[in-house]
Amino acid sequence: MAERVFTMPDLGEGLEEGRIVRWLVAEGARVELNQPLVEVETAKAVVEIPSPFAGRIQALHGSDGEDVFVGSPLVTFEVEGGLVAPIAESWTSYPPTPQVSATPPVRKLAKELGVDIGTVRGTGRDGRVTEDDVRSASGGPADVTRIELTPVRRAIAANLERQVTIPQVTTFRTVDCSALQTFRTELGVSPLPVVVAALCRVANDHPLINARWSADAILAANGVNVGLAIDTEKGLIVAVVRDAHTLGIAKLATESTRLAGAARAGSLTPDDIAGATIAVSNTGSYGSEAGTPILSPGTSVTLAIGVIRERALVIDGQVVARPAATLSLTFDHRVLDGAAAGRALTQLVDLLQSDERLRDLPR
Incomplete structure (x- = not known):
């Protein structure tokens, strides 16, 4: 029998x-x-990891609730034949104490401070x-309220x-949303999928934004994969509408809804x-007038859409109230x-201000 060590796999970009x-x-x-x-x-989903080997479980590295870094040992197997997979030298194991839930950094701190973690009451x-x-158990200062970092926040x-x-x-830029509001109301969708469809059209003429x-x-991408910033209870998650340039507005709306639901349920897949390849943040969904979005990994552009509301615009020399937003x-x-x-x-x-050009977008 040979020993094989399976390490925590990379489950997504930036994780x-x-x-x-x-x-x-x-x-x-x-x-x-x-x-x-x-x-x-992970920061973006709950993932079920399958066994890469057939054999017997020799050791499980970590207990429920523990954080395991990518590349650190997760499971040790006994398998028939094969070479032994060495444990990474940079990884230090802090075996769990029975009935005690703590992350490896906390266990390391307890060891450094000479505290028996099995005697500490967890809060x-x-x-x-x-x-x-x-x-506190070691007599050190605790004059702050500590908010534990979740994987998403990290x-x-x-x-x-x-x-x-x-x-x-x-x-x-300020955009007059009169045509956009009329068009998207006819289609029964929110402004977001219409803006995404328009952005895909613009990316075709301006490849550097993609x-x-x-x-x-x-590296200019040949297809448009739109990352959507989604607000969840655990934090901001960017989920990706793949090949958005091939989808009509109705399918973009359906996929956006699916991704938002999966993100909030913690069921997104890798x-x-x-x-x-490009990102969109609908800051108007929580009433924000405008923002300065930060780039998502692997992109060169993030577009933020502010709230659409009545504003005073100058149209043909006259000040009139129109639905408008800041991009x-x-x-x-x-x-x-x-x-x-x-x-x-x-x-x-x-494009967004033109009724004719909006109606030319794929439905």
Whole structure:
């Protein structure tokens, strides 16, 4: 029998760890190839991970509620033949104490402070022992209220820290939404799928808004995969409408609704969260007039749509009340100059203000 170590796989772009929801197998049990092993919560979905081997479970690395970093050991198997897969040298195991729920960093802190974690009363979610609990047990300061970081919040923070290094600029335009409101009402959809369809049309004429920067070239995508920023109880999640340029407005609306429901239910698949080539944030959904959206990983443009409401616009020299919104376009200045971004945004505004051009979009 040979020992094989299965590490936490990469379950999506920008994800560095997963939280064990529950084990579906026990140590000592025999498993078949592709038999479900464990449910893992990532920043964007709860994923069921299958067994990559057939054999016997020698060890489960982690207990329910623990965070496991990508590349760290998850399960050790005994299998017939084959080479032994070594455990990564950079990984340090902090075996769980029975009846104690704590993350590996908290267990490490307890060890450093000389605290027996088995004697600490946890005040975190479901009785989890937190860093403050350990510091209190050691006599250290605890003069703050600690809000435990969820996998979603950790992933959001990590992405923001990476994205802030990109030279990004935001430009704004006001759009008269009279034609848009009439058109989308006739179709029985929200403004979002109409704007996404219009953006796909603009991307065909301005390919740099659907591109990304690489070390030696700008990579323009051949298809348009639109990342939609979705607000959930766990935080902001970007889900992807794949091949949006091939879909009509009705299918865009259906897919947007599906992704929003899956994001809030925690049931997005890895394919639902990977591969965005451009992003859209509907900031108007929570009443925001405008915003300065941050780029999503792998994109050069994020478009934010502000709330549509009556505003005073000058039309043919007269001040009139019209439904209007602010569009905010954040772009990677390495990929686009301001003039290029401005031309693309102007074309989008012109399209959204034209009844004729709106009706030319695929339904």
